[in-house]
Structures are given as structure tokens and as C-alpha cells.
Amino acid sequence: MGKSNDAMKKRKNRKSPSCQKLKIFTQRSLLYRRIVSIMAAKKRSKTGKRSNSQGMCFRQETAVNLEKTMVPMINGNEPSYDSTEHVYPSKFxxxxxxxxxxxxxxGGVLNVEDKPLFANAWGVEFWNYYSNGQDVVEKSGADSTREQIAWMASAAADTIARKEKEGLSFTGPFLLFLVPSLEKAFKVRQVWKPLETVxxxxxxxxxxxxIENQIHRLKSYEPEFLVSTPxxxxxxxxxxxxxxxxxxxLVIDGLEAPFEGSYFDGIKSVRQFISGNPQTVVFSDYMDNLSISMVQKLLEN
Incomplete structure (x- = not known):
């Protein structure tokens, strides 16, 4: 009986970590849902219910900014926040x-006191647009933050995992992140490197x-994510x-107005190598009607 009791205790102890992880995931999922509901309530109280025709448009003569730093670019119109279906993130x-x-x-890059990435307000809103298949322009600044980079990578990783479970496979990179400098490429790589564990x-x-070393690494690793200068x-x-x-x-970082020069030309050239119509996220420091039209043409193949 003693040995039997010991064995039962050991089995119980082995199960404890996974049960604890499930409990943590459940708590975080509930917290995420709470954050989404609070954000939606704030938007409704601030702006009231809006029609689908409001917002920033690409194929009309005027553009109206409703103080949203994230602007979806889909069919030339911005859907209202309330009309967009919320999709809650997976445990993965x-x-x-x-x-x-x-x-x-x-690594000392983020402070322990910082709030969790899954509670980041930008990430919550980005996930809502991304999961509904919409393109996004972030026009509050041309330089993406580590929190934004982390959310885009995690969203893409979730899509890859889900598609592979459905039996699909990818023959090339899923996510391409274009940057204007070596320094920014290092910053993005630093955020994404931990995902090698998954x-x-x-x-x-x-x-x-x-370039010889990079060719060798491309053949050896067959990466899901690429961060590159054009x-x-x-x-x-x-x-x-x-x-x-x-x-x-496709993520385009550091797009500064006026939209011209070698970086902008390089982005246009790279776009010609991408078939179809990938979801796109653009980080820009300025957007007027002319700029919006130029970016829209850039995204069209």
C-alpha cells in the first residue's frame, strides 16, 4: 500500500505543472477579454456609434481622421470599431x-515592472484588425516599438501553427519585415529570436x-520570418x-514623408516579388490624402 500511495503522489505531482499552466492561461484569457470590453466601452462613450462610411478612405477625395492611430486599409473604407468581430487570441x-x-x-531590455505584453492596448486593437484580415497603417510614428513588433510576430506565429494543424505547409517566409537600417533589423531580430523555442x-x-553567409543560413534554417533592408x-x-x-x-517600417528616395524605391521593387495580396502593416510618420494614395498604390501589385 505504501508503494501504491507513493506512486499516486508522484503522478499527481507530475500533473501539477500542466494544471498550473492551464490555470494561468485561463486567467490571462479572462484578463484579455476584460481589456477588450473596457476598450470597446471607452470608444463607444467617446465617439458614439459610427457608421461604416466614416473614417479614413483611400478611394475618395477626402479623408477624415477619427483620432485612431491604427487605420485599416481595406476596400478603401474604415469599418467602425463596433462592427468588427472580436476574435480572442489562442493560448499559443x-x-x-x-x-x-x-x-x-x-536580457534587461524590458523592465520586470512593465505590464504584460498581452495587455498592451495597441496589441489588443491590432489583433482585432489582423484576425479580421484587414491591412493597417500606424501613423503615430514611423518607428515601431518592441511591443508592436512582439504582437505582430506572435499573431503571425499563431496563424502558422493553426494552418499547419490544418495540414497546410509553407515553402517560403510567412512574415517579411522591411526596415530602413541595420540597427532596426537588429532590434526586430532581438524581439523575435525567443520564438525559436516554439x-x-x-x-x-x-x-x-x-551575402554568402546569408545564403547559407537561408538554406539551412528555412526561416518563417525575415527582417531585411530592401x-x-x-x-x-x-x-x-x-x-x-x-x-x-508584409510589414513596412520607417516610412517617412515625403515618400521618395532609395528606401521607398526599394520597397516598391520588393513588392513586385510578392504575389497575391498579403496583409500589410505600414508604420509612417505622416499621412495626408496624397500620402494615403501613394501607399495604396505601393501595396497594389
Whole structure:
């Protein structure tokens, strides 16, 4: 009887960690739902219920800014917040956010006192647009933050995991993040690297490393995520060292007005290598009617 009791205790102890994790995930999911409901209530009380015709439009002569820093670009219209269906994140997405946060905190990049990434207001709103298949312009600034980078990566990782469960496979990178400099590529790579523990690999492509080494790494890792400057990516595309045709999520960072110069031209050239119509997120410091029209044309293949 003694041995039997000991065995039962050991089995119970083995199950405890997973039960504790499930409890934590449940608590976080409930907290996320609470955050979404609070945000929706605040928006309703501030602006009232809005019709689908309001907001920022691409194919009309005027654009109305309703103080939303995130503007979806879909069919030329911005849907009202209330009309967009809320899709709550999976346990896997929250796990990805926590994995990134723990790594950045251990590395001293984020403070332990900072609120959890899954409670980030921008991320909550971004997830709502992303899960409904909408493109987004973030026009409060051209430089994306670590929190925003973490949410985009976690959302993409969640999509990959879900599609693979359905039996789909990807022959090339799923997420392409275009940046204007080597320094920004390093910042993005730093946020995404922890996701290797869940099977999502990232390569950073820029002129700071030999192109031969990057070709070798592309063949060896077959990364799901790419962060690159347009000039180096175009070199690799011309050598057929990477296939960007099936990119599903395109992020354009650091798009500063006026929209011209080598960075803007490079983005346009890269876009020609992407087939179909990937979801797109653009970080820009300024958006007027002309700028919106230029970005819309940029996104069309």
C-alpha cells in the first residue's frame, strides 16, 4: 500500500505543472477579454456609434481622421470599431507573447515592472484588425516599438501553427519585415529570436553580413520570418536565394514623408516579388490624402 500511495503522489505531482499552466492561461484569457470590453466601452462613450462610411478612405477625395492611430486599409473604407468581430487570441499566441517578454526582461531590455505584453492596448486593437484580415497603417510614428513588433510576430506565429494543424505547409517566409537600417533589423531580430523555442525561426538580412553567409543560413534554417533592408533582400531575390512570393504578412517600417528616395524605391521593387495580396502593416510618420494614395498604390501589385 505504501508503494501504491507513493506512486499516486508522484503522478499527481507530475500533473501539477500542466494544471498550473492551464490555470494561468485561463486567467490571462479572462484578463484579455476584460481589456477588450473596457476598450470597446471607452470608444463607444467617446465617439458614439459610427457608421461604416466614416473614417479614413483611400478611394475618395477626402479623408477624415477619427483620432485612431491604427487605420485599416481595406476596400478603401474604415469599418467602425463596433462592427468588427472580436476574435480572442489562442493560448499559443499568449504563450508567444510571454516567451518574448520573459526573454527581453532577462536580457534587461524590458523592465520586470512593465505590464504584460498581452495587455498592451495597441496589441489588443491590432489583433482585432489582423484576425479580421484587414491591412493597417500606424501613423503615430514611423518607428515601431518592441511591443508592436512582439504582437505582430506572435499573431503571425499563431496563424502558422493553426494552418499547419490544418495540414497546410509553407515553402517560403510567412512574415517579411522591411526596415530602413541595420540597427532596426537588429532590434526586430532581438524581439523575435525567443520564438525559436516554439519552432519559429527568423533571419536578419542586411549589408552588415556577407551575402554568402546569408545564403547559407537561408538554406539551412528555412526561416518563417525575415527582417531585411530592401537593398540586401533585392540582391538575394535576384540570386534566387530566397522566395518571397508567398509572403502572407508584409510589414513596412520607417516610412517617412515625403515618400521618395532609395528606401521607398526599394520597397516598391520588393513588392513586385510578392504575389497575391498579403496583409500589410505600414508604420509612417505622416499621412495626408496624397500620402494615403501613394501607399495604396505601393501595396497594389
Amino acid at each position: 499566441l499568449i504563450m508567444c507573447l510571454n516567451t518574448i517578454q520573459n526573454s527581453l526582461q532577462n 519552432g519559429i525561426y527568423t533571419l536578419s538580412l542586411h549589408s552588415g553580413t556577407s 537593398d540586401r533582400l533585392l540582391e538575394l531575390l535576384s540570386l534566387k536565394a530566397v522566395n518571397a512570393s508567398e509572403v502572407s504578412l
